[in-house]
Amino acid sequence: MKKNSYSYDELINCGEGKLFGPGNAKLPLPPMLMFDRITEINDDKGAFKKGLLKAELDIKNDLWFFNCHFKEDPVMPGCLGLDAMWQLVGFYLGWIGNPGKGRALGVGTVKFTGEVLQNVKLVTYEIDMKKIMSPGGTTVGLANGVVLADGKKIYSADSLKVGLFK
Numbered sequence: 001m002k003k004n005s006y007s008y009d010e011l012i013n014c015g016e017g018k019l020f021g022p023g024n025a026k027l028p029l030p031p032m033l034m035f036d037r038i039t040e041i042n043d044d045k046g047a048f049k050k051g052l053l054k055a056e057l058d059i060k061n062d063l064w065f066f067n068c069h070f071k072e073d074p075v076m077p078g079c080l081g082l083d084a085m086w087q088l089v090g091f092y093l094g095w096i097g098n099p100g101k102g103r104a105l106g107v108g109t110v111k112f113t114g115e116v117l118q119n120v121k122l123v124t125y126e127i128d129m130k131k132i133m134s135p136g137g138t139t140v141g142l143a144n145g146v147v148l149a150d151g152k153k154i155y156s157a158d159s160l161k162v163g164l165f166k
Contacts, residue, residue, distance in 0.1 A: 002095060006038040014091065025094025025102045025164060027087055031064045034084035035125060043096055047144070051096070051129030053088045059120045066118055076116035081123070081155050082107065085145035088127045089162040096132070098139040100164030105140065107160050114154030124148040130159070139164040 006014075013019050015029040027033055035055035046052035059076075066074035083104070090102030116123055124147070131142040140163045147155035 002041075002043075004041055006041075008036050011035070011037070014094075020094040023101065023166075024099050025090050027091060032083070034080055034087060035123075038088075038091070041092065041095060046128040048128055048130050050131065051092055051127075051143075053092055053125070053127040053129075055084070055088055055125045057084070057123040057125075059116065059118065059123060061118050074118055076123075078110075078112050078115075078155060081116070081125075081147045082110060082157060084125050085127060085143075085147070085157055085160050086162055088125060088145070089129070089141050089143045089160050090164070092127070092129060092143075093132070093139050093141045093162060093164050098132075098134070098164050100139060100166045102162055102164050105161040105163050108158045110155065110157045112155050114149055114152060116149050116154070120149045122150055124151070127160070137166055 011027055014027045015033060017026050035057045038055045040054040043051050065076055069075060069077050086104040127143050127145045129143045133140045143160045145157045145160055146153050
């Protein structure tokens with residue numbers, strides 16, 4: 001039976017290749033791992049009933065990107081929130097049992113309507129899987145995602161595309 005949530009230590013195990021096996025989906029290791037836990041993962045929920053993931057990042061003033069982006073104007077780079085959503089789509093493809101190494105393949109549209117500043121306490125990611133295709137042994141997942149800062153939607157992405165390659 002598949003787990004429906006993952007702790008930080010379990011995410012690190014995934015990054016080390018211990019969760020889905022050698023040569024299969026991995027998460028990046030810190031500092032590029034962009035969430036602290038997956039709070040929910042299901043294969044039959046979400047807007048399209050194809051899968052739902054929710055993950056969280058605790059915001060601390062000493063996170064690496066605040067020191068360099070931007071000097072005296074610290075903000076989490078929007079591309080890191082986008083990368084977190086790709087990371088979650090790739091994790092989902094491994095979680096449902098597909099083999100191969102994950103790579104981000106693109107995104108339809110991205111909108112930034114807010115930002116993650118040091119006064120934010122919690123970033124939440126929500127991913128709705130739209131479609132999973134397996135042409136010729138490669139698995140490709142399409143999903144929509146949102147990023148929330150303390151419960152307020154600040155980013156949205158449509159047609160996040162991730163592939164698993166053998």
